[in-house]
Amino acid sequence: MFGGGGMNPRKMKQMMKQMGIDVTEIDANEVVVKTDDEDLVFDAPQVTRMDAQGEMTYQIVGEPESVEPSAGGAAGAVEGAEGGEEAEAEAGIPEDDVEIVAQRAGVPGSDAREALEAEDGDLAAAIARLE
Incomplete structure (x- = not known):
């Protein structure tokens, strides 16, 4: 991954942990x-x-x-989705964006989706709204 050459993997892990x-x-x-x-x-x-x-x-x-x-961009994600998820995917807010906002802001997915919809899909604005 970092081209550590002959570096001991255990030492590499320890160094990475020290660097956060x-x-x-x-x-x-x-x-x-x-x-x-x-x-x-x-x-x-x-x-x-x-x-x-x-x-x-x-x-x-x-x-x-x-x-x-693929047509529509998220067709694969919608194929296996259940009713509620399919409607959300069609609304134009990608599930990945919802997950990112929820994780960054520390809120449930439903709150993250509402913030994204209110901010027209702008991730940074949605996170700022929730923080």
């Missing part, structure tokens, strides 16, 4: 990266989340398959 960096492995089945030109689908990727001073960084390791972009 927390690394977590995520057991992901699939990751989809959506772009205007294509969707990159990673099946069975190795995903690592790094939390450094409140900023979350995700690292995806694997070989992606390039597919045509």
Whole structure:
């Protein structure tokens, strides 16, 4: 990850902890990266989340398959959704945005969604509204 060369992994973890960096492995089945030109689908990727001073960084390791972009952007998320979640996804506020605002502001998802709707989807404004 950091190109530690021959550094002892235990010592690397200790140094990262001292710098306030927390690394977590995520057991992901699939990751989809959506772009205007294509969707990159990673099946069975190795995903690592790094939390450094409140900023979350995700690292995806694997070989992606390039597919045509899905219509509507969040079609995959809506397919398996139940009634309430489907209506929320159609409202234009991505569930990922709701999760980010809820986590950052320390509030339930319903409050985060309301703040995002009130701020027309602006994450920073929604977080500021809740803090």
